[in-house]
Amino acid sequence: xxxxxxxxxxxxxxxxxxxxxxxxxxxxxxxxLSVRAVANYTNFRIVFKDFENYFSGSLCFNELxxxxxxxxxxxxxxxxxxxxxxxxxxMGTLKTICVDAKKNEIEVNPYINYVSGFAQARQDxxxxxxxxxxxxxxxxxxxxxxxxxxxxxxxxxxxxxxxxVSDLLAISKLNIRSAPNGGxxxxxxxxxxxxxxxxxxxxxxxxxxxxxxxxxxxxxxxFNRYMKEVxxxxxxxxxxxxxxxxxxxxxKEIGLFPKxxxxxxxxxxxxxxxxxxxxxxxxxxxxxxxxxxxxxFLSYIGRNNNRDAYADIFMNGVLKIQESRxxxxxxxxxxxx
Numbered sequence: 001x002x003x004x005x006x007x008x009x010x011x012x013x014x015x016x017x018x019x020x021x022x023x024x025x026x027x028x029x030x031x032x033l034s035v036r037a038v039a040n041y042t043n044f045r046i047v048f049k050d051f052e053n054y055f056s057g058s059l060c061f062n063e064l065x066x067x068x069x070x071x072x073x074x075x076x077x078x079x080x081x082x083x084x085x086x087x088x089x090x091m092g093t094l095k096t097i098c099v100d101a102k103k104n105e106i107e108v109n110p111y112i113n114y115v116s117g118f119a120q121a122r123q124d125x126x127x128x129x130x131x132x133x134x135x136x137x138x139x140x141x142x143x144x145x146x147x148x149x150x151x152x153x154x155x156x157x158x159x160x161x162x163x164x165v166s167d168l169l170a171i172s173k174l175n176i177r178s179a180p181n182g183g184x185x186x187x188x189x190x191x192x193x194x195x196x197x198x199x200x201x202x203x204x205x206x207x208x209x210x211x212x213x214x215x216x217x218x219x220x221x222x223f224n225r226y227m228k229e230v231x232x233x234x235x236x237x238x239x240x241x242x243x244x245x246x247x248x249x250x251x252k253e254i255g256l257f258p259k260x261x262x263x264x265x266x267x268x269x270x271x272x273x274x275x276x277x278x279x280x281x282x283x284x285x286x287x288x289x290x291x292x293x294x295x296x297f298l299s300y301i302g303r304n305n306n307r308d309a310y311a312d313i314f315m316n317g318v319l320k321i322q323e324s325r326x327x328x329x330x331x332x333x334x335x336x337x
Contacts, residue, residue, distance in 0.1 A: 009058040014045040061108040092117025127302040129271040141234040151226040153215035162272030165265040195290040224265045231260035
């Protein structure tokens with residue numbers, strides 16, 4: 001770290017940071033940030049440079065006082081009209097860069113200790129999923145092309161695997177093992193977290209597709225686009241509240257839209273988690289999806305802490321106590337006779 005760099009602006013430090021991402025140590029004893037992580041930091045540099053241009057001047061780390069940090073947050077949310085989630089991630093990235101700069105003995109304004117990322121309130125999230133009824137329509141609909149038939153296979157597999165689209169579309173026959181109960185095991189190392197998961201598949205149609213009619217590879221963007229075509233043909237068109245991109249404002253805006261328009265490939269993962277929640281034990285579902293904390297998993301599917309489940313356990317306990325008391329009372333009466 002040169003003295004010149006220690007006195008440089010935030011954007012200059014970002015150039016240094018991004019140029020050295022392949023040498024950075026990360027959890028698990030590995031080295032080098034993922035392509036996705038590098039892209040996120042590169043995007044942050046572009047955004048922060050635009051912010052500086054808007055305010056006509058570059059910033060150094062020691063200038064990140066409350067006034068300038070609040071100005072950046074206001075600019076993200078008001079001027080750029082970013083969603084709470086996106087703006088919150090960018091604020092979190094600013095904190096990460098500042099922490100890294102401090103490790104390199106660069107003077108950082110103490111106010112950065114009060115900066116953190118944020119996200120949309122759970123109750124404000126709009127979550128749309130495919131239901132089992134939707135899946136039946138998708139399975140039955142006549143499709144006009146091999147391209148859409150191939151897409152349907154990936155939709156059905158994705159519905160039952162609960163993986164991110166990047167992991168789903170990377171699956172090959174090498175990931176498949178036979179299970180003793182007639183199903184199959186699908187072994188996956190998730191790209192985002194490097195978590196190893198094994199999903200059990202017992203649904204006959206999915207097993208047949210995986211073992212005898214495995215779909216050909218498809219890019220995630222094409223899959224997302226083709227998926228909407230399949231859903232439209234399957235009449236997945238009930239009106240739901242969701243976000244749609246407005247080309248005039250160049251932002252996603254909330255409104256009522258046909259369901260096929262707002263469902264994306266990522267919602268297959270959420271559909272899996274939501275449809276089986278309450279039917280399969282939560283720790284097992286988390287093992288399938290790769291979530292490490294129950295609170296994160298519940299937030300992902302838009303649920304509060306599993307209060308109903310705890311209430312059910314309590315009521316079942318009360319019923320057992322009542323049954324036990326009834327048996328004891330009956331026994332006592334029989335003895336007294």
